[in-house]
Amino acid sequence: MASIIARDLGMQFQQRQLFSGANLHFAEGDCIYLMGDNGSGKTTLMKILAGLQTPSSGSVSAEGFATKKLWQKNTLNGCAVYLHQHPYLYDGTVKDNLKLALELAPADSAGSAIAEALELAKLGHLAKSQASHLSGGERQRLAIARAWLLKPRLLMLDEPVSNMDKESRELVLAMTARLKADGTGLLIASHQHGQLTALCTSRWLIQDGRIATNLDIRFTPSQETHYVLAN
Ligand SMILES: Nc1ncnc2c1ncn2[C@@H]1O[C@H](COP(=O)(O)OP(=O)(O)OP(=O)(O)O)[C@@H](O)[C@H]1O
Structure with a gap:
């Protein structure tokens, strides 16, 4: 099974520590809701897991993917695909x-x-x-x-439905549900808990310099309101 494994992961920019000591496992079949306030480090974490950014400490490895060629230095390249909030399109x-x-x-x-x-x-x-x-x-x-x-096999979506109207949200929801049904592992960062994040079966929360992964996925109505209001 394809997976990305992070061990004792830490990231800081200058003096600002985003998170440290994180042990993460992201695998095919997962559907994870990545939560955290603005600036907590969600995008940075996804870029690290995609091999687009180097962590300050710890390690990230990929398992279950085809062996890279000798000249491919970045062993994470192409394993977990990161979809930017403002995606790059070709001319x-x-x-x-x-x-x-x-x-x-x-x-x-x-x-x-x-x-x-x-x-x-x-x-x-x-x-x-x-x-x-x-x-x-x-x-x-x-x-x-x-x-x-x-x-x-692994896809990370960064705020995929922000600023979208209802029809676009529903289309993205349908496409994401198809990917999930096909077994693609999904990590979804979103400020709004809605139909898309309701697909998720677990959640990670970046808070106070830590990434909590052992959280109950069930939201109480007050938690939902709190999260949407806080963001
Ligand atoms: N290359 C960089 N150099 C310095 N600081 C950076 C860099 N990239 C990100 N940061 C800072 O790290 C923090 C986390 O940024 P990141 O974009 O990961 O947060 P986020 O949780 O995705 O935020 P949002 O919910 O607002 O999109 C921010 O304070 C940001 O300014």
């Missing part, structure tokens, strides 16, 4: 962006997958539009459709 049309993902996707992905991805993201009518002309919500939908095509 070109909506369809070009999906085609490019398909070139990197596992060989068993059929050509019809692009049509399915366009349908899932409800972007069929914009297939020939320039990706740079998309609205924020449409960009996010395209980025998730692209991730869906890539079929990552």
